[in-house]
Amino acid sequence: FxxxxxxxxxxxxxxxxxxxxxxxxxxxxxxxxxxxxxxxxxxxxxxxxxxxxxxxxxxxxxxxxxxxxxxxxxxxxxxxxxxxxxxxxxxxxxxxxxxxxxxxIYNDTLVKLKEICATSDLNESQEENELKINREMCLHILWNILKYPKHIKYRQIHKQALYNYLFQKCYTLGADFEKVLVDMEYHLQYFGFKKENDIWCYQYDYSQLLHLWSCYCYFISEQIMYVYSVVNKTNDINI
Structure with missing residues (x-):
C-alpha cells in the first residue's frame, strides 16, 4: 500500500x-x-x-x-x-x-462566406461524382476485357448505350455529362479502343493486356473505396 x-x-x-x-x-x-x-x-x-x-x-x-x-x-x-x-x-x-x-460588417460577411463555402462544397461534390462515374465505368470495361480477353462482346461498346448509361448516371449524381463523356472517350482511346461508326472497338492483342492491367491497377488505387461494389456490379451493366 x-x-x-x-x-x-x-x-x-x-x-x-x-x-x-x-x-x-x-x-x-x-x-x-x-x-x-x-x-x-x-x-x-x-x-x-x-x-x-x-x-x-x-x-x-x-x-x-x-x-x-x-x-x-x-x-x-x-x-x-x-x-x-x-x-x-x-x-x-x-x-x-x-x-x-x-x-x-460581421453578419454580412458571415452570410457571404457561408454562401462561398456552400458553392465550393457543391463544386467539389460535382467533381468527385464526375471522377467516380468515369472510374467505375473504366473499371467495369477493363475488368471484363482482362477476365474475358477473347470474348468479342466485351471488346465492343455501342456509342449510344454508353451515352445513355453515362447520361443517366450524371443525371442521378448531378455531374457534368459533357465533361464525363469527353473524359470517357479519352480513356477508351488510351486503353486502345477505336471508334468505328457507332461502336467503340478493341482489337484483341495479347501483348496489350499488361497495359490494360496497369490501367486497371491505377483506377483501383485511385478509388479503393468503390472497388468492391464496382467489381460485383460488372455483370449488371450491359453496354
Missing part, C-alpha cells in the same frame, strides 16, 4: 509540474506577443495562442493578419470568430477580402 501511495504521489507531482511548466511557458509567450503586437488586445492574443496550442509561428501569422485587417477590439473578436469558422475551408485571404468587401 505504501509503495502504491508513493507512486501515486510521484505521478501527481509530475502532472502538476507539467501543467506548471505549461502555464509558465504560456505566460512568457503571451508577454512577448503583447510586446510584438501592441495593437491587439491581450484577450485576443491569448485566444489565438490557445487556438494554435502555443505554436508561435502560426500565432504570429494570424496576429499579423488581424493587425492588418482590424482597428478595434470588436473587429478583432469578429474576424477571429470568422477565422475559426472558415479558416480551414477558405483561408485567411478569402476571409479578409470578403470582410473588406462587406465593410467589416
Amino acid at each position: 505504501i509503495s502504491t501511495f508513493i507512486l501515486f504521489l510521484q505521478v501527481l507531482f509530475e502532472v502538476k509540474f507539467f501543467w506548471f511548466s505549461f502555464a509558465i511557458n504560456f505566460i512568457i509567450m503571451l508577454t512577448q506577443l503583447q510586446q510584438t503586437f501592441p495593437e491587439i488586445k491581450e484577450e485576443i492574443i491569448s485566444d489565438v495562442l490557445k487556438w494554435f496550442k502555443q505554436d508561435a509561428e502560426k500565432t504570429k501569422n494570424v496576429l499579423t493578419w488581424l493587425t492588418e485587417n482590424t482597428t478595434n477590439l470588436q473587429q478583432q473578436h469578429c474576424l477571429m470568430r470568422l477565422f475559426k469558422y472558415f479558416g480551414n475551408k477558405l483561408g485567411k485571404e478569402a476571409i479578409s477580402q470578403t470582410w473588406k468587401n462587406y465593410n467589416q
Whole structure:
C-alpha cells in the first residue's frame, strides 16, 4: 500500500509540474506577443495562442493578419470568430477580402462566406461524382476485357448505350455529362479502343493486356473505396 501511495504521489507531482511548466511557458509567450503586437488586445492574443496550442509561428501569422485587417477590439473578436469558422475551408485571404468587401460588417460577411463555402462544397461534390462515374465505368470495361480477353462482346461498346448509361448516371449524381463523356472517350482511346461508326472497338492483342492491367491497377488505387461494389456490379451493366 505504501509503495502504491508513493507512486501515486510521484505521478501527481509530475502532472502538476507539467501543467506548471505549461502555464509558465504560456505566460512568457503571451508577454512577448503583447510586446510584438501592441495593437491587439491581450484577450485576443491569448485566444489565438490557445487556438494554435502555443505554436508561435502560426500565432504570429494570424496576429499579423488581424493587425492588418482590424482597428478595434470588436473587429478583432469578429474576424477571429470568422477565422475559426472558415479558416480551414477558405483561408485567411478569402476571409479578409470578403470582410473588406462587406465593410467589416460581421453578419454580412458571415452570410457571404457561408454562401462561398456552400458553392465550393457543391463544386467539389460535382467533381468527385464526375471522377467516380468515369472510374467505375473504366473499371467495369477493363475488368471484363482482362477476365474475358477473347470474348468479342466485351471488346465492343455501342456509342449510344454508353451515352445513355453515362447520361443517366450524371443525371442521378448531378455531374457534368459533357465533361464525363469527353473524359470517357479519352480513356477508351488510351486503353486502345477505336471508334468505328457507332461502336467503340478493341482489337484483341495479347501483348496489350499488361497495359490494360496497369490501367486497371491505377483506377483501383485511385478509388479503393468503390472497388468492391464496382467489381460485383460488372455483370449488371450491359453496354
